[in-house]
């Protein structure tokens with residue numbers, strides 16, 4: 531029997547209410563025999579599919595090992611890194627696909643594959659009120675951030691609430707500039723440091739501390755994917771305001787914190803006009 535015949539037979543017996551009437555004993559024998567006989571065929575098909583899946587996963591595992599080794603040589607920063615990504619992922623810049631939500635796509639799967647560590651660590655500390663739990667910035671948003679920030683070689687990029695370090699690492703790979711992540715959760719910071727070390731990225735550092743207490747004296751571009759809100763965000767913005775009196779800075783936001791940042795009188799806003807919180811907003 532072909533797979534499509536098995537499918538049709540199963541569809542028919544699913545609808546056959548008479549099977550469930552006690553007196554139809556012999557009909558049940560017939561159906562149970564069929565299920566027994568066809569399951570061998572279905573298992574064989576599943577095994578064939580799994581063989582193909584394992585081969586494909588092996589190709590990907592080898593590819594990512596090779597690419598990680600390439601990145602470790604230091605040859606793939608800036609344009610070279612962007613070209614490398616373009617060689618493998620072509621469909622991430624579909625701006626319409628994830629409008630209004632922080633969805634993930636093939637670019638995230640590819641960028642995740644470049645990470646030398648694959649298992650997310652357990653959170654070890656409880657978040658304080660107003661702190662926001664970890665959620666990764668979609669990779670296409672980081673690519674867009676790099677386009678919109680107009681980085682120069684002298685810029686120093688901070689990710690406030692850097693989580694597992696993806697954004698600080700990706701901005702460094704895309705630009706070559708110095709990047710610093712500030713993260714409250716120690717286990718996330720260790721993970722992020724190990725990833726940067728595993729890719730031999732010496733210009734990426736992670737500070738395990740509360741963003742309210744960090745030293746921002748080097749920073750020129752500050753990114754926040756809504757790491758905290760309320761009074762905590764007000765306190766951090768007051769610290770950044772002090773920095774802005776010493777040199778020009780940019781603040782780039784993503785998610786619900788954009789509205790609170792946009793209400794700061796000392797910042798010039800280039801917030802998206804349509805009030806979509808899942809679009810990057812650039813303030814200077």
Ligand SMILES: C[S@@+](CC[C@H](N)C(=O)[O-])C[C@H]1O[C@@H](n2cnc3c(N)ncnc32)[C@H](O)[C@@H]1O
Nearest residue numbers: 661664665666667691692693697714740741757
């Ligand atoms: C929405 S995630 C941001 C993810 C990260 N920026 C990225 O691009 O992948 C928020 C992060 O902020 C961290 N966080 C919350 N409050 C913080 C604080 N006061 N200081 C430092 N990190 C904080 C959380 O632990 C969490 O990892």
